[in-house]
Structure formats: structure tokens, C-alpha cells
Amino acid sequence: DVKVTQSSRYLVKRTGEKVFLECVQDMDHENMFWYRQDPGLGLRLIYFSYDVKMKEKGDIPEGYSVSREKKERFSLILESASTNQTSMYLCASSLYQEEGNEQFFGPGTRLTVL
């Protein structure tokens, strides 16, 4: 079974702090994704990566950056956390193929910025 793990289930940070959210997958997937989920807005893509050191902006990249130094790990960075970044953050991974491979999701990190 594919397993996607995220470093924390719950996180509380202060405004202005630098925040790291870590995601690790164990199935050698090329693609990895970061989403945020907010009530009434569904899931929105922040960034994704299709290879080590490669990244592309999603729909809402402002205020975020990412890092992928190793294939299995994809980090989301909030350079200076703000209260409007309070949200559920979901990481996902999928195989790289032309076919529409399904994404497998981690359990999520609920981040609160005070």
C-alpha cells in the first residue's frame, strides 16, 4: 500500500514564524503535491513537484515555497506565517505517467496561526 505521511497532525504557530510542513511517501512516486483545504472552498493546489528539485506553482502559491531535495520528501514552507494561512494542509503523491494516475493523500496537518 502507498503510504504518505505528514510530520504533524496539528500545529500551532505565531504570526511571522517560519513554518515547515514535511511530507514523505514510500512508493517511489515522481509527483508530489501540496493542497490546502478550507470550508466551502474544497481543495486548492499550492505547489507540486514532478521530479527532484523541480517544482511548479499551483493555483494559490502566494506566501508559500517548497523544497524537494529527495524523491520521497516534499516540504512546504511558510516564510512568514499569517492568520489567513490557518488551514488544513494535505500532501499527495502519484506516479509519473501519461495516464491519469490517482493521487494518494496523507492524513493532513491542521495548522493554526495565532
Add this chain to the structure above:
Amino acid sequence: AQKVTQAQTEISVVEKEDVTLDCVYETRDTTYYLFWYKQPPSGELVFLIRRNSFDEQNEISGRYSWNFQKSTSSFNFTITASQVVDSAVYFCALRGGSGGSNYKLTFGKGTLLTVNP
């Protein structure tokens, strides 16, 4: 641009009732992929099904069935004889088949299904 609409924000049924969750999509791609995911209260999205645009056969898996109709751009999900464990948020999603940034999933806003005993 791609778009997925789940018009039903919340549905409440009594156990053993059948329930259909609607999904309507928009895309200009001739090849595309549709998905359904389940998000139980624990929060983790669980993959349920993937359907390719060139395969319009309906699919049944136990109490779950999916009706894909290209003519109406719909990919509806039916749960037969619902159970309390089916209570969750269900998301429909679309991925384009064209080149470039075609890995992205476009999600609908989800339908909260509550099955009451």
C-alpha cells in the same frame, strides 16, 4: 480552464436509503480523467475510483456505482443501501490529459453526506 461542480453541499439520509452524489465537469481536453475521493471525519482522503474519458462504461463496486455520461459531462456516484460508515465528505475531481502541467487535479467543493441510523 477546468471546472468541477458538486451542486449538493450537504445531503442527509437515513440508513439503507440509496443516495446519489452529483458531479458535473467542464474541460476542453479530449482526453481526461475523473476521480472520486472520500474524506471521512479522520481527514484523510481515500481514493475510490478513476474513470478515463474514453471509457463510458458504468462501474459497480459493492454498494458503490458510478454513472459516467459524456453527453451531459456528468460523473455521478450512487451509494446503495447507505450505512452510517458512509458518512463523509465526497469529492469529485478532474485531471486533463493534455501535455504540460497535466498532473493537477481540479476538485469540486465536496458534498457532505450524513447517514443517520
